[in-house]
Amino acid sequence: MGIEKSFGAEVKVTLPHSEQRQLFLVIFTSQEVGPAGIIRAHGGRIVLDGGAWMIAELAFNVATSLRQAGEVVFLGGISLDPQRFATFSKLTGLDPLHPQ
Amino acid sequence: MPSVGQELLDTPFPEMVAKLAMGIAQAQHTLDENSVSTAVILAETEIDVVLNITQVIAADGTVSFQQSDPVSISLIQIGLIPTFYQFSEATIEVSMDIKTTTSRETNVKVSATAKVGFAAWSASVTADVSHNRKFGKEVKGTSRLFTRLAPVPPPPRIAPELTVVDNRPGGGV
Numbered sequence: 001m002g003i004e005k006s007f008g009a010e011v012k013v014t015l016p017h018s019e020q021r022q023l024f025l026v027i028f029t030s031q032e033v034g035p036a037g038i039i040r041a042h043g044g045r046i047v048l049d050g051g052a053w054m055i056a057e058l059a060f061n062v063a064t065s066l067r068q069a070g071e072v073v074f075l076g077g078i079s080l081d082p083q084r085f086a087t088f089s090k091l092t093g094l095d096p097l098h099p100q
Numbered sequence: 101m102p103s104v105g106q107e108l109l110d111t112p113f114p115e116m117v118a119k120l121a122m123g124i125a126q127a128q129h130t131l132d133e134n135s136v137s138t139a140v141i142l143a144e145t146e147i148d149v150v151l152n153i154t155q156v157i158a159a160d161g162t163v164s165f166q167q168s169d170p171v172s173i174s175l176i177q178i179g180l181i182p183t184f185y186q187f188s189e190a191t192i193e194v195s196m197d198i199k200t201t202t203s204r205e206t207n208v209k210v211s212a213t214a215k216v217g218f219a220a221w222s223a224s225v226t227a228d229v230s231h232n233r234k235f236g237k238e239v240k241g242t243s244r245l246f247t248r249l250a251p252v253p254p255p256p257r258i259a260p261e262l263t264v265v266d267n268r269p270g271g272g273v
Contacts (some may be wrong), residue, residue, distance in 0.1 A: 076138030085179030
C-alpha cells in the first residue's frame with residue numbers, strides 16, 4: 001500500500017510557476033508544422049532558426065508545457081559557454097573588439 | 101484505541117524518506133539523460149558559417165563581394181552547451197490532525213399494562229433499556245514534498261577543447 005493510501009489522501013503534483021527565461025533547443029517533427037509560429041505563440045524569442053529546430057528563449061514553465069506538444073520531438077535546456085562563444089565570435093569577426 | 105502519539109509514530113517516515121530519495125535519484129537520472137541527449141544533438145547539428153567575406157571595389161567604382169566556402173560548425177563548437185540540473189534541496193513535511201470523540205446514549209422504555217376481570221386480574225411491567233456508546237475518530241493528514249532544482253555547471257570535457265590556428269596573414273586581425 002502506498003503512503004498516500006495509508007493517509008487516504010489524494011496526490012496532486014504541480015510544478016511551481018516559474019517565469020524565469022532561459023535558452024532551449026527545440027526540435028520539431030518537421031518544418032511544415034510552423035516551428036517559428038509555435039515558439040512565438042508561447043511567448044518565446046527565436047535566437048537561431050534552423051528550420052525544424054530552434055534555439056529559443058522561453059519561460060521555464062512554458063517550455064515544460066511545450067515539451068508535451070505533439071509537434072515537439074525534443075526539448076532541452078541549453079546555456080552559452082562565454083569562453084567558447086568568444087572564440088567563435090573572434091573567428092567569425094562577430095566580436096567588435098577583435099574584428100576579423 | 102491508539103493514542104495520538106502512537107499515530108505519529110506509525111507515520112512511515114523511513115518509507116517516505118526512502119521513496120523520496122529514490123524518486124529524486126530517478127528524476128536526476130532522467131534529467132541527466134536529457135542533458136546528455138541535448139549534448140549529442142548539439143554536437144550533431146551543424147550550421148554553415150561563412151568565415152570570410154571580401155568586398156572588392158574596382159577602379160570604376162563597382163563593388164563586388166567574394167566569400168569563402170562555408171564551413172560546417174556544430175552548435176556545441178559555437179559555444180552552446182546543455183544545461184545540467186541538480187536537486188539541491190529536498191524537504192518532507194508531515195502534519196496530522198487527529199480528532200477523537202466519544203458519546204454515550206442510554207434509552208429507557210418502560211411500559212405497564214393491567215387487566216381486571218371476574219375474580220382475576222393481571223398486570224405486567226416491561227422495561228427496555230439500551231446503552232449505546234459511540235467512538236468517533238477523524239484523522240486528517242497532509243504531507244508535502246518539496247524539492248529545489250538548480251542548474252549546475254556542465255561536467256568538464258563536455259565539449260572538445262577548441263584550438264584555433266589562424267594561418268591568415270596577420271592572424272586575421
